[in-house]
Amino acid sequence: MGGSHDQSQNFSTNPSDYKLLEEVGYGATATVYRAIYLPFNQVVAVKCMDLDRCDINLDDLRREAQMMSLVDHPNVLKAYCSFAVERSLWVVMQFMDEGSCLHLMKIAYTEGFEEEAIGSILKETLKALQYLHHHGHIHRDVKAGNILLGSSGAVKLADFGVAACLFDAGDRQRYRNTFVGTPCWMAPEVLQPSSGYNSKADIWSFGITALELAHGHAPFSKYPPMKVLLMTIQNAPPGLDYDRDKKFSKSFKEMVAMCLVKDQTKRPSAEKLLKHSFFKHVKPPELSVKKLFADLPPLWNRVKALQLKDAAQLAMKKMPSAEEEAISQSQYQRGVSTWNFHIDDLKAQASLVRDDDDIVEMREEDQNKNNFFTNYKAVGAIDIKQTQQNECFNKNKKIPESKIQEPALPKNIICKRNGSTSEAMTSNIQKDIIMSKIRGQTVKTRQTQSGPLLPVTVLNHFKSEREQTSERLENGNQLPGEKNNREVRRPPNFSGPLMLSARASANSLSAPIKSSGGFRDSLDDKSRANLVQIKGRFSVTSENLDLVKDIPGSSVSLRSSQGSSLRKSASVSDGMLDSKQMPISQASQDSATNNISASLLMTHLQNLLQQTLMQQDLIVNLLSSLQSAEVIHQLDVLLRRLSLTGRHSSCREGTLSAAQNNGASDSYGHFD
Numbered sequence: 001m002g003g004s005h006d007q008s009q010n011f012s013t014n015p016s017d018y019k020l021l022e023e024v025g026y027g028a029t030a031t032v033y034r035a036i037y038l039p040f041n042q043v044v045a046v047k048c049m050d051l052d053r054c055d056i057n058l059d060d061l062r063r064e065a066q067m068m069s070l071v072d073h074p075n076v077l078k079a080y081c082s083f084a085v086e087r088s089l090w091v092v093m094q095f096m097d098e099g100s101c102l103h104l105m106k107i108a109y110t111e112g113f114e115e116e117a118i119g120s121i122l123k124e125t126l127k128a129l130q131y132l133h134h135h136g137h138i139h140r141d142v143k144a145g146n147i148l149l150g151s152s153g154a155v156k157l158a159d160f161g162v163a164a165c166l167f168d169a170g171d172r173q174r175y176r177n178t179f180v181g182t183p184c185w186m187a188p189e190v191l192q193p194s195s196g197y198n199s200k201a202d203i204w205s206f207g208i209t210a211l212e213l214a215h216g217h218a219p220f221s222k223y224p225p226m227k228v229l230l231m232t233i234q235n236a237p238p239g240l241d242y243d244r245d246k247k248f249s250k251s252f253k254e255m256v257a258m259c260l261v262k263d264q265t266k267r268p269s270a271e272k273l274l275k276h277s278f279f280k281h282v283k284p285p286e287l288s289v290k291k292l293f294a295d296l297p298p299l300w301n302r303v304k305a306l307q308l309k310d311a312a313q314l315a316m317k318k319m320p321s322a323e324e325e326a327i328s329q330s331q332y333q334r335g336v337s338t339w340n341f342h343i344d345d346l347k348a349q350a351s352l353v354r355d356d357d358d359i360v361e362m363r364e365e366d367q368n369k370n371n372f373f374t375n376y377k378a379v380g381a382i383d384i385k386q387t388q389q390n391e392c393f394n395k396n397k398k399i400p401e402s403k404i405q406e407p408a409l410p411k412n413i414i415c416k417r418n419g420s421t422s423e424a425m426t427s428n429i430q431k432d433i434i435m436s437k438i439r440g441q442t443v444k445t446r447q448t449q450s451g452p453l454l455p456v457t458v459l460n461h462f463k464s465e466r467e468q469t470s471e472r473l474e475n476g477n478q479l480p481g482e483k484n485n486r487e488v489r490r491p492p493n494f495s496g497p498l499m500l501s502a503r504a505s506a507n508s509l510s511a512p513i514k515s516s517g518g519f520r521d522s523l524d525d526k527s528r529a530n531l532v533q534i535k536g537r538f539s540v541t542s543e544n545l546d547l548v549k550d551i552p553g554s555s556v557s558l559r560s561s562q563g564s565s566l567r568k569s570a571s572v573s574d575g576m577l578d579s580k581q582m583p584i585s586q587a588s589q590d591s592a593t594n595n596i597s598a599s600l601l602m603t604h605l606q607n608l609l610q611q612t613l614m615q616q617d618l619i620v621n622l623l624s625s626l627q628s629a630e631v632i633h634q635l636d637v638l639l640r641r642l643s644l645t646g647r648h649s650s651c652r653e654g655t656l657s658a659a660q661n662n663g664a665s666d667s668y669g670h671f672d
């Protein structure tokens, strides 16, 4: 991809040459810091990818870093070098001092940007895509969270964590055949591996990103990932609505509609799309984008504020009533009486499971009109004095190293939404209030969790984003190494089945899914080739896909698919599952008896969990073999069952259900 002036600068791979400063972002697998490269006294970004949290192989990571270092385009983020530091991989890259579009929307434009800014951001992004596609790459994770902004108005596409090479050995027509991306942004053809996909998948994601920038969130974002996948396949493509989106121009609506055509062959290439009339009159980003952050405090303070906002929401989340809590406590104790589990662990796990309504509710919270001020006020904020405001707006973006200090909490935040300005403030007092609430209530609070399961390997390292947020806050500004040393990794004793790695400061569905080694080419042995790994979310194996393909229509027997590959996804240990196999119908009868023992109850629960896991695998499998309306209908039915199952799989609710609800097992009867 050509050289770059940056490559003449040799960045060292010695971690002590980098002084990590504030945290400026975090994703499913990484935390990003503003840093100083000491030999050049140059500000850079260092992305620290926790290898324990990454369910991707080192080849993929190296490929990401290598690809980023080869790019040479003003709209594609440049990486300088990468190297391993203990259990993490550091990627040193250009620092984008205004962060991602997603962050910016969350902090100040919760209902999206004006068309003028959107046009500029999209045009620059499209130029990046044109460049990547021209060089044979599919980005595969185009979304607002991966579009970074600079204070000059620069727009750069970042994060090649899931990017793939489109053609090898000169085969320019090669279609990818893997399952990679982030649910809301994924093109329909990407969800159907049999059909294959190419760079047009990025055009779909680009269209979704346009909607995200216009509304402040991606379409379907309030639904669990599995539902999103299904809706993407079944529903008409999303678009800009003529009533709701009156403020947007016809040409913008048309351009989005062109991207969101289900038939990939009918989507325009990036090159062609750039010629669309919508992009003809777009203003240069120095004019339209730059002003978006004119009044905002520095990025690191915004990130901190977002973390506080999430923490405040966590603290304010509605608590179960006293009676519910008491019942729940006794259920937990009954449930764990014969196991070695620590009750707090079990509670924490149970609290990770939410049903759809909770997710919708959560989404509404995320999208509500309240600004930080409202949030903080609710946890005991104090009034803000107008005279204090200016202090925090003195952006000091290029700080000489000698003057760099640990960042203070933001004193004032200007929240700007579509032109209106309101004030928000956090203080150390507020922080204390929030933190004390969090400390007292984290375990009790239910968290946004739903959708597909996590593989055991991921699960063992899984830490909900809210916990991470709390930890980040409690750990202050520790550097990653210090954090790792202090962090006590305590794998959960109980693995709830419907887990989803949520992000506090990002769209809850924004962590990418990655299957079968986006770079299957690099996997040579059969077992690796069969692994369908989904980054940070859930896993199935391609053996399952084959299995389902061989099974006609609805006569799929779950029992027949209890092979070893399915067990990879099981969250209860294999040994437990093997030794406690029990027909579901028997579980139904047993759960109807009053004198049921806690251990038997938990055994049944395990079976229910196992069935849930298999159903989820099955859904993914069916997606891959989706060919006819009949199958779509079956998926629909399955999905409904799955939501029911999801509720019964929650440790908290499942324990109750197994004991009290005979109907639970009925819903599985069909699969016996």
Ligand SMILES: Nc1ncnc2c1ncn2[C@@H]1O[C@H](COP(=O)(O)OP(=O)(O)OP(=O)(O)O)[C@@H](O)[C@H]1O
Pocket (backbone or CB within 6 Å): 024, 025, 026, 027, 028, 029, 030, 031, 032, 045, 047, 077, 093, 094, 095, 096, 097, 098, 099, 100, 102, 103, 145, 146, 148, 158, 159, 161, 510, 511, 512
């Ligand atoms: N070079 C950079 N300069 C400034 N901020 C950055 C930079 N790179 C990343 N960030 C911030 O950090 C966030 C997370 O980064 P990134 O997307 O690379 O992590 P990730 O773990 O790969 O995320 P995900 O996999 O969920 O997309 C970004 O959304 C952005 O806000």
